[in-house]
Structures are given as C-alpha cells and as structure tokens.
Amino acid sequence: xxxxPDHGHxxxxxxxxxxxxxxxxxxxxAVEKFPNPGFGPHRPRRADVDPAAAKRAERxxxxxxxxxxxxxxxxxxxxxxxxxxxxxxxxxxxxxALGLGLAFALLGIGLAAVHWAKSLMNDHEKAEDxxxxxxxxxxxxxxxxxxxxxxxDSGIGRRGVLKGALVSSLAxxxxxxxxxxxxxxxxxxxxxxxxxxxxxxNKKLTIDPTGRPIKAADVxxxxxxxxxxxxxxxxxxxxxEKAKAVVLLVRMDPRDIKSxxxxxxxxxxxxxxxxxxxxxxxxxxxxxQQTHHLLCPCHQSTFDVADSAKVVFGPAxxxxxxxxxxxxxxxxxxxxxxxxxxxxPSFWERLR
Amino acid sequence: xxxxxxxxxxxxxxAATADYLDxxxxxxxxxxxxxxxIFPDHWSFLLxxxxxxxxxxxxxxxxxxxxxxxxxxxxxxxxxxxxxLHGVEMSEAFASTLRLxxxxxxxxxxxQIHHWAALIFMAAIVTHMMRVFFTGAFRKPRELNWVVGFVxxxxxxxxxFTGYSLPDDVLSGNGLRITDGxxxxxxxxxxxLSYFIFGGEFPGHDVIPRLFTLHILVVPGLILALVALHLFxxxxxxxxxxxxxxxxxxxxxxxxxxxxxxxxxxGYFFVVFGVIALMGxxxxxxxxxxxxxxxxxxxxAGAQPDWYMLFLEGSLxxxxxxMEYVLFGPDGYTLSLNVLIPAxxxxxxxxxxxxxxxxxxxxxxxxxxxxxxxxxxxxxPFRTAFGVSVLVAFFILVLAGSNDLLATHFDxxxxxxxxxxxxxxxLAPWAxxxxxxxxxxxxxxxxxxxxxxxxxxxxxxxxxxxxxxxVHKPLDAHERWLRVQHDAIRPIEIEPAExxxxxxxxxxxxxxxxxxxxxxxxxxxxxxxxxAELEASHSHGEHDALGSDQEKAPAQLVAEGxxxxxxxxxxxxxxxxxxxxxx
Numbered sequence: 064x065x066x067x068p069d070h071g072h073x074x075x076x077x078x079x080x081x082x083x084x085x086x087x088x089x090x091x092x093a094v095e096k097f098p099n100p101g102f103g104p105h106r107p108r109r110a111d112v113d114p115a116a117a118k119r120a121e122r123x124x125x126x127x128x129x130x131x132x133x134x135x136x137x138x139x140x141x142x143x144x145x146x147x148x149x150x151x152x153x154x155x156x157x158x159x160a161l162g163l164g165l166a167f168a169l170l171g172i173g174l175a176a177v178h179w180a181k182s183l184m185n186d187h188e189k190a191e192d193x194x195x196x197x198x199x200x201x202x203x204x205x206x207x208x209x210x211x212x213x214x215x216d217s218g219i220g221r222r223g224v225l226k227g228a229l230v231s232s233l234a235x236x237x238x239x240x241x242x243x244x245x246x247x248x249x250x251x252x253x254x255x256x257x258x259x260x261x262x263x264x265n266k267k268l269t270i271d272p273t274g275r276p277i278k279a280a281d282v283x284x285x286x287x288x289x290x291x292x293x294x295x296x297x298x299x300x301x302x303x304e305k306a307k308a309v310v311l312l313v314r315m316d317p318r319d320i321k322s323x324x325x326x327x328x329x330x331x332x333x334x335x336x337x338x339x340x341x342x343x344x345x346x347x348x349x350x351x352q353q354t355h356h357l358l359c360p361c362h363q364s365t366f367d368v369a370d371s372a373k374v375v376f377g378p379a380x381x382x383x384x385x386x387x388x389x390x391x392x393x394x395x396x397x398x399x400x401x402x403x404x405x406x407x408p409s410f411w412e413r414l415r
Numbered sequence: 416x417x418x419x420x421x422x423x424x425x426x427x428x429x430a431a432t433a434d435y436l437d438x439x440x441x442x443x444x445x446x447x448x449x450x451x452x453i454f455p456d457h458w459s460f461l462l463x464x465x466x467x468x469x470x471x472x473x474x475x476x477x478x479x480x481x482x483x484x485x486x487x488x489x490x491x492x493x494x495x496x497x498x499x500l501h502g503v504e505m506s507e508a509f510a511s512t513l514r515l516x517x518x519x520x521x522x523x524x525x526x527q528i529h530h531w532a533a534l535i536f537m538a539a540i541v542t543h544m545m546r547v548f549f550t551g552a553f554r555k556p557r558e559l560n561w562v563v564g565f566v567x568x569x570x571x572x573x574x575x576f577t578g579y580s581l582p583d584d585v586l587s588g589n590g591l592r593i594t595d596g597x598x599x600x601x602x603x604x605x606x607x608l609s610y611f612i613f614g615g616e617f618p619g620h621d622v623i624p625r626l627f628t629l630h631i632l633v634v635p636g637l638i639l640a641l642v643a644l645h646l647f648x649x650x651x652x653x654x655x656x657x658x659x660x661x662x663x664x665x666x667x668x669x670x671x672x673x674x675x676x677x678x679x680x681x682g683y684f685f686v687v688f689g690v691i692a693l694m695g696x697x698x699x700x701x702x703x704x705x706x707x708x709x710x711x712x713x714x715x716a717g718a719q720p721d722w723y724m725l726f727l728e729g730s731l732x733x734x735x736x737x738m739e740y741v742l743f744g745p746d747g748y749t750l751s752l753n754v755l756i757p758a759x760x761x762x763x764x765x766x767x768x769x770x771x772x773x774x775x776x777x778x779x780x781x782x783x784x785x786x787x788x789x790x791x792x793x794x795x796p797f798r799t800a801f802g803v804s805v806l807v808a809f810f811i812l813v814l815a816g817s818n819d820l821l822a823t824h825f826d827x828x829x830x831x832x833x834x835x836x837x838x839x840x841x842l843a844p845w846a847x848x849x850x851x852x853x854x855x856x857x858x859x860x861x862x863x864x865x866x867x868x869x870x871x872x873x874x875x876x877x878x879x880x881x882x883x884x885x886v887h888k889p890l891d892a893h894e895r896w897l898r899v900q901h902d903a904i905r906p907i908e909i910e911p912a913e914x915x916x917x918x919x920x921x922x923x924x925x926x927x928x929x930x931x932x933x934x935x936x937x938x939x940x941x942x943x944x945x946x947a948e949l950e951a952s953h954s955h956g957e958h959d960a961l962g963s964d965q966e967k968a969p970a971q972l973v974a975e976g977x978x979x980x981x982x983x984x985x986x987x988x989x990x991x992x993x994x995x996x997x998x
Binding site (some may be wrong): 070076091095096097099100101102103142146147154157158159161162165166167168169170171172173174175177178179180181184185186188189190191192193195196199200202248249251252255256271272287288291300302303305306307309310334338339340342343344345346348360361362363374376377379380381407408409410411412414 | 452455494518520527528561594600601602603604605609610617618635653659663666671675679682695698709711712733735741745746747751770782819833867889893895899943944945947
C-alpha cells in the first residue's frame with residue numbers, strides 16, 4: 064500500500080491523532096479490526112499527462128461557453144420574430160424557440176463550468192479534520208454561568224408576580240390577531256348550508272349549461288341529461304349553488320327500475336340523482352347505459368341508478384341522494400321538493 | 416490577489432474592495448475559513464443540489480408569473496385570442512392564466528418551466544431523502560437536520576398543492592373539491608374547517624386569493640428559511656462521506672469549495688435550470704386552455720394529480736366504502752372512516768414513520784457516537800429492507816392512483832386492478848422486506864467471501880499430488896477495506912430482570928422492549944472479516960474453524976460516549992502477495 068504525497072497536504076492523514084477528538088465507532092469491539100489503509104494512489108487524468116488533451120479540453124470549455132452566447136442570441140431573435148400569435152401552432156413555435164434558446168444559454172454555461180472543473184482543475188483530494196459537535200465541559204460550564212448571571216441580574220427568580228404577569232400578557236395578546244381572523248375567515252360559519260340546495264317544489268329542471276327547461280317527452284330512453292335548477296344564474300352565489308344542485312337525469316325503461324329512494328319520486332322511468340359523489344364530492348359523470356351504472360371518474364365509486372343509486376363498487380358508502388321529480392301542467396320536468404338528505408360528501412353533523 | 420508582482424488595475428480595485436469590506440465586516444476571517452472548505456464528491460450528493468436548484472428555478476419563474484397572474488375569482492367573460500373559449504364565463508385567475516399562455520411572450524415557457532421545476536423539486540427531495548435514509552446519513556449528529564429536511568418535504572407538498580390550484584381550471588377545481596370532501600370527513604371540526612378554507616361554502620370567492628398568498632409568500636418564505644438552516648447544518652457538521660481508503664470518522668476527504676465546487680455546483684445550477692428549460696420548451700404540461708375554467712359540473716376521466724399527490728389519490732381509491740359509520744343512534748354523527756383512513760391516517764402514519772425513524776434506530780442501536788462515514792446499504796439489512804418496504808407501499812399507492820390509466824392502457828378491469836392493489840398494499844411491503852433483507856445479507860456474505868478467498872482468476876493449477884485448485888487473487892488493501900471497514904452491530908444486552916436478591920428492578924420493562932426492538936434490527940447479521948479470520952483462511956484454508964460468524968458474543972450495551980478512537984492508527988501492512996495461492 065502506498066500513501067501518495069499528493070494527498071492530504073493541507074489536512075491530516077487519517078491516522079493522525081490531531082483530528083480524532085471525534086468519538087469513533089472503530090475500536091469499540093474487542094474484536095481486532097483491519098486498519099484503514101490510507102489514501103489510494105492518485106490516478107492522473109489524460110489532461111494531466113498529455114498537454115494536447117489539456118488544450119483540447121480547454122477548447123471544449125470555450126466552445127460550450129460560446130454555445131451559451133449563441134443560445135442567448137437565439138432567444139432574443141425568437142422573442143422579436145416569433146410572437147405566440149392566435150393559433151396553437153404559432154404558440155408552440157414561439158414556446159419552442161424561446162425555450163431552446165434559454166436551454167442552450169443555460170446548459171452552455173453549466174456544462175462548460177463542470178467540464179472545466181472535472182478536466183482542468185486540480186483533482187487532488189484534500190482532507191480536513193472533523194471535530195466533535197459537543198462543546199467542551201469548560202465551555203458548557205461557562206455558558207451555564209452566563210445564563211445564571213443573566214437570570215440573577217433580571218431578578219426573575221425573586222419576583223414571582225412579575226413572571227406571572229409576563230407570561231399572561233404574552234399568552235393573551237395573540238387573541239387580538241386570532242379572534243378577528245377566526246371570526247371573519249369562515250364568513251358566517253353557518254355550516255347548515257351544506258344541508259340545503261336550490262331545489263324546491265315546482266322548480267323546473269333545466270339543461271346545464273343553457274338553462275333550457277326539459278320536457279319529459281323530449282327525454283328518450285337511455286339518454287342522460289346534465290341538469291341545473293331554473294334560475295341558477297340569478298342566484299346570489301351561482302357557483303356555490305351549482306356545486307350543490309347539479310343533478311344527473313336518466314331515462315330508463317320503467318321495468319328496469321328495481322328500486323327508488325322514495326315512492327313516486329320518478330316520472331315514467333325518468334330518475335334524477337344528485338351528481339355530487341357521496342365519497343369526496345367529485346361530479347359523478349360517467350354513465351354506462353347497459354348496466355345503468357354511474358361511475359365517478361375521480362375514485363371510481365360506482366352507483367346503480369336502477370337500484371336507488373346504491374354503491375356497487377368503490378370508496379363511497381352512501382347512495383347518491385335522489386331528487387323527487389314530476390311534471391308540471393305543460394309537461395316540463397319539475398322538482399317535488401329539495402333533496403331529502405344532504406348531498407355530497409359526509410360530514411360529522413350530516414344527520415343532525 | 417497576489418501582490419508579489421506589480422498589481423494590475425483590476426487587481427488593485429479588487430484589493431481595495433476587499434479592504435473596504437474587511438474593515439467593515441471582517442470578511443477575511445470567513446473567506447479564510449470557508450473558501451477552501453472540503454466537500455466529498457459523489458453523484459448521490461447531487462440529489463439535494465437538484466432540489467435546491469429547482470427551487471431557485473421555481474422562484475425565478477414564479478416571480479415572472481406573479482407579474483401577470485391575477486389571483487381573483489371575480490367572473491369575467493373571456494375575450495382573448497383563444498377561439499374555443501370566446502365569451503365563456505371564467506374567473507380572472509383562469510383568464511390571466513390564458514393571457515400568460517397566449518399573449519405574454521415567454522409566458523407559456525415560464526409557466527411550463529415553473530410546473531416542471533415543481534415536479535422535479537419534489538422528485539429531488541424524495542430521492543435525496545432516500546439517499547440519506549439508505550446510507551444512514553441521518554445518524555448523530557444529523558438527526559435534527561433530517562427533521563428539517565422532512566419539514567421541507569412537507570412544505571414542498573404544500574407549495575405544490577397551493578400552486579396547482581391557482582389557475583382555477585376544471586382539474587384543479589376538482590382537486591379542491593376533493594380537498595373539501597376530505598376536510599369535511601374530519602370529526603367534529605370538518606365542516607368548520609371547510610368554511611375556514613373556502614371562506615364559506617365551496618367554492619366561494621376566497622380560496623384562490625388565499626392560496627395565492629400561501630403559495631407566493633408563506634410557504635416559499637418558510638422553505639427559504641429552512642433551506643438556509645438545512646445548509647447551515649451541512650456546513651456545521653461537514654458533509655458525510657462514503658467509506659473508502661483514507662476516509663475516517665475524523666476527517667472529511669474531497670475537494671475545496673473554491674474553485675472546484677464553485678465551478679461544479681455553480682455550473683450544476685445552470686445544468687438543472689437548463690434541463691428544466693428544455694422540458695418547458697419541448698414538453699407540454701397542464702394545458703389549461705383545453706380543460707376550461709372551473710365549473711362544478713364537468714369532470715373528465717383519466718385526470719391525474721401531480722405525481723407527488725398520486726399516493727393520496729391512490730389511497731382514496733383503494734379504500735372500500737363500508738367504513739362509514741353513524742355514531743350514537745340513527746340520527747347521530749357521521750364518521751367517514753372511508754375517507755379519514757386513506758386521506759389522513761395513512762399519510763399520517765407514513766410521514767410519522769419517516770420523521771421518527773432516526774430516533775427509533777438510535778434507540779434500538781444504543782449508539783451515542785457521531786457518524787460521518789456513510790453506511791453501505793447492505794451493511795444495514797433491517798434499515799434497507801424497511802426503507803424498501805415503505806417505498807413499495809408508496810409505489811403501490813401511486814399505481815393505484817393511476818388505476819384508470821392502467822385499465823385503459825392495458826385493457827384491464829378497473830375493479831380487478833383495484834382488488835389486486837388492495838391485497839398488494841398489505842402483502843407486497845412484507846415480501847419486499849424479506850427479499851431485500853435476504854439480498855443484503857447475501858451481499859454481505861459475498862463481501863466476506865471475497866475478502867477471505869479473493870477474486871477467482873480462472874487459472875487452474877495441478878499439484879504434483881494430482882490435486883487441482885483454482886488460483887484466487889487476494890484483494891489489495893484498498894479493495895478489502897471497503898468490505899471490512901464497517902462494524903457489525905449486535906443487539907443490545909440488558910441487565911437481568913431481578914437483582915442478586917431476587918428483587919425485580921425498575922425500568923426492566925422498557926429495557927426489555929428496547930432489547931426486542933434491537934433484536935428485530937440486528938439479530939440477523941453477517942459480521943465483517945477480522946484480520947484473524949483472514950490469517951486463518953490463509954494458513955489453514957479453514958476460517959470456519961474459528962466458529963461461525965453468527966455465533967459471536969453480543970456486544971455490551973455501551974455506556975454513553977464510551978470508547979475513544981483507536982482504529983485510526985495506520986501501520987504498514989504485510990500484504991499477501993498477489994501470487995499467493997489461496998487453497
């Protein structure tokens with residue numbers, strides 16, 4: 064074995080005791096161990112022994128920096144000559160040209176620097192000593208003394224009331240920030256809104272998103288209609304209301320309907336179920352005509368529309384709530400009432 | 416700033432600046448201390464650097480984006496250049512995202528760079544964490560820095576989540592809706608937490624501005640502060656190094672910061688940024704103009720969250736729905752364990768395991784020493800197997816989060832896939848644990864074999880007696896050192912339950928538990944070759960005569976900070992010549 068003099072000339076050899084105030088694992092066992100053989104031989108790079116190779120590496124580094132400059136120039140040219148425009152194609156071209164310019168500008172610098180370091184800079188490893196993190200006993204004692212002196216000067220040990228006053232004022236003042244924050248951040252905190260939707264007696268079922276009312280006669284067997292309540296856009300917070308009120312309407316052969324959630328809640332094979340998944344609230348949008356299954360694309364809860372929208376697979380537990388519907392005098396589909404239970408994902412006080 | 420020759424103009428200016436600064440800051444001390452600080456070199460140390468550099472890329476591109484993005488949920492009608500959304504009602508947030516993509520030159524590039532950088536940021540954090548885990552770099556004195564890194568990972572997730580939701584498109588809106596559903600499942604507080612987040616009912620008008628503030632101020636501010644702390648610890652502790660000739664617990668071997676790492680690490684920033692720019696240029700990501708603005712009604716199948724959220728999505732998908740209960744009577748309170756377990760409990764367990772691991776391992780090892788030389792993963796079979804099994808569980812959840820894509824791409828039943836993953840989630844981590852542990856022990860035996868018998872040379876020699884042997888070439892001291900440098904850690908020993916007078920001692924229960932844990936970690940082990948064993952194998956060809964390596968007396972539970980460093984002595988070795996036959 065050999066220890067090349069190239070190594071560790073500004074540090075210590077591993078055997079040196081100067082750096083060994085770190086407590087070592089080695090030597091703990093009674094079992095004798097192999098000794099550390101010390102640094103291995105240094106393998107010279109081609110650029111170390113062959114001046115031509117060194118020169119070549121230098122030229123490569125210069126070329127890479129030059130590539131970076133060209134990338135920047137290309138970026139500037141692309142910026143002025145290739146606006147994103149109105150089409151997908153022009154937008155893509157602009158993005159590609161700008162992006163390539165930027166990439167070359169950056170990669171040129173990066174690769175040049177790394178190549179320089181790896182091929183031309185001194186590659187002799189050096190060693191440095193480590194020292195234990197722990198401060199010495201003396202330092203610790205002095206630190207403790209400093210703290211003791213400070214506590215002594217403050218007199219906090221003798222003045223109990225003062226300590227109490229300090230702690231209470233510090234503990235109380237955050238209320239001034241927290242109270243208005245908590246008070247205002249949840250609007251009116253009236254979480255019972257979860258339990259109601261816009262649907263009401265005689266509210267027309269209309270098509271999402273046009274808002275056109277739906278005639279029962281226009282719905283063919285096997286078709287699916289995405290439904291919103293009439294007058295959604297005029298409501299105070301249309302998006303909030305829509306997030307609760309969306310309904311999926313399906314017309315089946317009445318003989319296929321195995322069960323419903325309420326007597327007379329469908330009309331001639333037309334059933335309406337909340338579109339909001341009872342798992343975590345995604346819109347349940349994928350309808351399979353043959354099986355009458357509704358699939359939630361987010362987590363694959365599957366509901367059987369022909370059988371009260373009961374769960375047949377997936378992470379949801381409860382059926383989708385059914386909206387009781389009927390037709391009005393003109394033959395338009397209308398709701399009999401709001402949903403009879405809260406729609407969407409479960410929450411703690413859902414049934415209270 | 417050599418002044419031995421006549422200083423040039425530039426040299427003079429630099430000297431004057433240095434003098435000015437030093438007189439006011441004493442910066443000379445810092446330069447002397449840190450400019451030539453030694454860092455060890457290894458490709459796996461670059462993973463953390465990628466995380467840092469992609470974070471800088473995120474800040475640079477993010478600042479650009481904030482100049483044009485409008486964090487508002489006010490409804491507007493789109494009138495920009497993208498024809499298919501003309502006149503469509505959308506939030507200002509979505510409209511400004513479209514403007515960034517179509518009208519701001521370089522805006523789309525910056526958006527895509529920002530998104531790709533976020534994905535790489537998380538990937539780099541996770542792989543960096545894996546490197547630190549499998550090499551035991553989290554051991555004393557670096558446990559606190561492990562916790563800092565762990566918090567950084569959580570903050571990275573938070574940054575990704577808050578940013579993903581900002582464009583207010585259909586996909587991110589549905590992501591928020593799922594968040595709402597998950598939050599509501601929390602017992603007692605759920606509904607109020609939902610109101611807390613959304614400023615009333617979902618989706619409300621507050622969530623985008625709130626997320627924006629978190630995304631551009633609070634979360635990156637915390638990340639910056641913790642990155643600074645993380646790096647401060649690295650400098651304070653000095654970097655760990657892989658085992659090797661000349662590397663000891665008392666030194667750090669590598670190259671100086673200036674100039675090697677100024678060039679390498681500085682250059683590497685440009686490489687990382689450059690690669691991300693290349694991705695932003697050539698790979699489309701999150702084309703929100705195809706999705707449309709958020710609307711609670713539509714959703715598309717095959718929509719995946721960003722990869723670091725996939726495990727949560729997968730865990731939600733795997734959970735069967737039966738576990739939703741109504742407590743206290745038919746009109747009681749709803750407890751949605753079908754959401755709570757996959758979305759809160761499972762990630763909670765996963766993250767707790769990660770954060771607590773260094774402390775658990777230290778407890779089981781009974782080791783109070785500092786460690787600066789990394790472990791080879793094979794030398795810590797339990798740790799490596801444990802890490803792999805957690806990764807396997809994570810990976811199965813990720814796959815489960817893509818079960819719809821698996822179903823459509825491989826033409827499989829989504830129900831079957833889900834059932835398979837439900838079983839695999841429990842079975843595969845165990846299988847991975849057992850297999851990995853066997854592989855580690857096997858590799859250790861292979862190391863022993865090599866050290867004792869050397870490399871096979873393929874040379875067959877026949878003796879006069881007619882005996883054939885293959886010549887083995889012994890390892891040289893450097894190659895051998897890598898395979899014998901580690902300590903075999905043995906389960907801790909504890910004092911008996913009763914003292915000499917038969918009185919049960921206090922604290923025995925805890926000690927016994929600790930011993931059990933320690934046995935779980937270290938019962939199965941292969942110990943490194945000792946010089947005596949090597950000697951025996953050379954002279955008699957029967958190192959086994961010394962007794963099986965598994966039958967050694969367990970080490971004493973070592974008192975705090977006990978032994979001091981022997982073992983760093985170097986003495987010239989009487990090397991066995993390469994031509995020595997190993998019979």
